Amino acid sequence: MSDATVATPREGVATAPRPKIDGRVLRAARTRERIINATIDLIRGGESTPRVIDIARTAGVSTRSIFQHFDDTEALFAAVAQQVVESLTPLAKPIDSALPWEERLDALMRMRIEVNEALLPFRRAVALHQPRSPKLAAGVTAGRLFARERTESAFAPELMRLSEAERKQTVDALLAASDWQMWFGLRMTYGLDLEAASATMRRMVGAILTQATARSVSAAA
């Protein structure tokens, strides 16, 4: 580093010595975090597309600073999506497939409903930006694949006994019935409270599992 500084003194002016860089990096990381959290707060508050000027005000930074940290709003929204997904990942613990059927259903519903409820404020923002944001779309796909994996492993004993086509259809139906769009529909479009929406979603998912179980039993017999 010092050699380089000697060799190119001009660059030495632009890039500060190491300790200073670390302090800057730390500050930059904190500012970045503040911007992301401010955006999340605004979306939670009902702004599906927060304006940069509002994000700056909420974060206590300048609008110029936002674009120093993010190339464009697409990059900012992608970072927001990543932060939200990371905060929810711990909720999606694997479900032991050795547990009784009803307990696995309860565990799956608890997990799906908790995540769906936390994502409720982001539904409109995602629907709005997903078609134009490859990163956001990739994030949503990753989340769905994750939910699929959890569902498949939780009900592996029942699903294994089904034909391949029937198994895919059952998993597709389980995911659709517990999808956040379904939750959004129940909670927002049809105005059900948490309890009623939970009961309704459990009814749908349970009904699909009952069909699958009935089929797997008749297939085994």
Place this chain on the structure above:
Amino acid sequence: MTILALAAPATAHAGGNAETRIDGRNLRAEHTRRKIVAATRALVEETFALPKVAEIALRAGVSVRSVFQHFQEVDSLFLVVFDEILGEAQSEWEAVEPIGPLAGRIEAFVTRRAAACERVLPVRFAAIAVEASSPGMVERAKVARALTRQNIERAFRPELDRLQPNDRRQMLDALRAALDWDMWMTMRRFHGLPVEEAQAVWHKIITGLMGADV
């Protein structure tokens, strides 16, 4: 425009001139209007998004100014297209009558509902971008959902009427949410299911909810 001005004195001699001229203009205006609506519709159905005015003008073969002369805002133009497509889907809807075995009614309802939602899919998908800011779109969604509710209640009346009021409401909410056009959109656009597979998922959910024999 110059041709019009030149032609005007000639027709003036023909008598009944003023009326004819206005009618001719109205006719042309109506023709242009239709071209703009058709171009917007074609673009929405191809791209699943709201087209820009310049794209609409290009497709319709008219000037951008002309688009704005006919529609002050793109939103109102989009609503015309939305109404047109939704109107077609609704007029083609063949009611599922509350008679016969449940399994047959589920099959018929799901098949027809899937066809209707598939038809509306591009314009519904595009509408998400304006729904939050368009009272007209919110109102249309409300009306469409009320109509779907009636269709569901009609098809499954025997089963619904057997339930206690609370259970009935919950069952109806579940059916409405499951058969919502946005659920179709989610399966088709976000879960990547082809029409037949999305329809099979609906069939499974509704059959499970209503407890029909599988």
